[in-house]
Amino acid sequence: MQGPRTPESHELKQVVDFLNSNLRQDNKWPITSEYPTALSQSNIHNMSIICEDEKIIAHAVLKTLVIKTPIAIFKVGAIGSVVTDPDHRHLGYSTKNIEKCIELAKEQECDVVVLWTDQFDFYRKMGFELAGYDYSYVIENETPIKNKDLRFVTGNNVDPAALQKLYSQHTVHALRTNEDFKQFLKIPNSNLYTAWDKQNQIVAYAVEGKGLDLINYVHEWAGQTPALIDLFNYIHQQKKQTLTVMTPAHSKNLHQQLGAQAAMTHQGYLGMLKLINKTQLLVKIKKAFRAEGLDLIVFEEQNGKIVFGYGMDLYTLDNEADLIQILFGPLDIHALDFMSAEAKEKLSKLLPMPLWIWGWDSI
Numbered sequence: 001m002q003g004p005r006t007p008e009s010h011e012l013k014q015v016v017d018f019l020n021s022n023l024r025q026d027n028k029w030p031i032t033s034e035y036p037t038a039l040s041q042s043n044i045h046n047m048s049i050i051c052e053d054e055k056i057i058a059h060a061v062l063k064t065l066v067i068k069t070p071i072a073i074f075k076v077g078a079i080g081s082v083v084t085d086p087d088h089r090h091l092g093y094s095t096k097n098i099e100k101c102i103e104l105a106k107e108q109e110c111d112v113v114v115l116w117t118d119q120f121d122f123y124r125k126m127g128f129e130l131a132g133y134d135y136s137y138v139i140e141n142e143t144p145i146k147n148k149d150l151r152f153v154t155g156n157n158v159d160p161a162a163l164q165k166l167y168s169q170h171t172v173h174a175l176r177t178n179e180d181f182k183q184f185l186k187i188p189n190s191n192l193y194t195a196w197d198k199q200n201q202i203v204a205y206a207v208e209g210k211g212l213d214l215i216n217y218v219h220e221w222a223g224q225t226p227a228l229i230d231l232f233n234y235i236h237q238q239k240k241q242t243l244t245v246m247t248p249a250h251s252k253n254l255h256q257q258l259g260a261q262a263a264m265t266h267q268g269y270l271g272m273l274k275l276i277n278k279t280q281l282l283v284k285i286k287k288a289f290r291a292e293g294l295d296l297i298v299f300e301e302q303n304g305k306i307v308f309g310y311g312m313d314l315y316t317l318d319n320e321a322d323l324i325q326i327l328f329g330p331l332d333i334h335a336l337d338f339m340s341a342e343a344k345e346k347l348s349k350l351l352p353m354p355l356w357i358w359g360w361d362s363i
Contacts, residue, residue, distance in 0.1 A: 003050035004100035034211030048100035060097035077105030080363030129321035132270025133249035137262035166222035219359025248356035
């Protein structure tokens with residue numbers, strides 16, 4: 001067994017062939033077309049493979065994201081395409097590749113890493129925990145479109161710069177380039193819907209599907225709430241199927257509007273998160289609190305434990321999983337019965353911090 005290690009440039013085709021045969025056997029397209037910014041030559045330094053007799057038998061990849069929020073800028077490492085050849089499973093190879101990706105994320109000064117999985121117990125052994133928020137609204141009933149002046153278009157032939165302009169208005173988003181949008185628009189089964197005003201200006205967009213994933217899920221959108229609601233209803237009318245819209249917790253206006261018409265609402269998690277640079281992250285948190293005039297904030301690691309609170313009103317956390325759920329949710333500061341009312345008031349000014357990864361950025 002050799003590795004885990006980073007593939008050489010000439011091995012990229014072998015990596016892609018391995019992933020296609022294990023993750024996309026009967027597909028009409030290569031897996032690289034679904035994840036163009038992660039499974040690419042430019043990101044080969046963030047791949048981890050294990051080989052046996054010069055044959056790849058396990059793989060994982062890291063994609064780094066710089067996430068801008070109103071509180072701070074976070075660097076997040078997203079881990080995906082974790083797979084081991086069926087004849088070599090249950091030997092710890094996936095664990096080794098994930099550990100390699102975590103090392104790479106640390107080297108690139110990520111604050112946290114995130115992955116999406118249903119194998120919760122397996123990943124908890126490596127320090128991951130379900131955290132953050134993900135709200136899903138299920139649209140079943142047809143709702144009339146309110147703004148009759150809007151024109152709706154189905155199709156991916158849209159200027160990436162126009163999408164970038166709308167996307168950058170989000171208060172929480174990963175930094176992207178126009179080239180990123182150009183690549184995302186080529187993803188198979190990634191269906192773009194847009195809304196245009198009477199001046200022929202794009203006012204909203206929504207994306208449903210992404211390769212074999214997120215079918216009938218709107219996982220990415222941008223624009224003002226009224227136009228988005230009309231656009232979602234247009235998509236539902238076009239598909240004539242149940243449509244689920246995924247939203248972050250901080251989209252308050254959209255929550256209110258979708259909640260009023262959705263047949264069902266589900267609160268889930270952003271993903272499984274792991275802190276990998278606590279010192280750097282805690283510095284960012286304290287800086288954000290102090291920018292709000294809360295100078296006596298305390299968030300420190302001492303003897304392997306986290307001491308936090310305000311002024312002399314301090315508390316200790318033994319479990320890192322509790323810390324990540326306090327920082328990003330779903331633990332509510334107000335629900336912590338061991339904390340004083342004053343400390344709750346101070347800490348809840350910024351906690352939980354908004355964190356969201358849009359669908360096109362997920363891997």
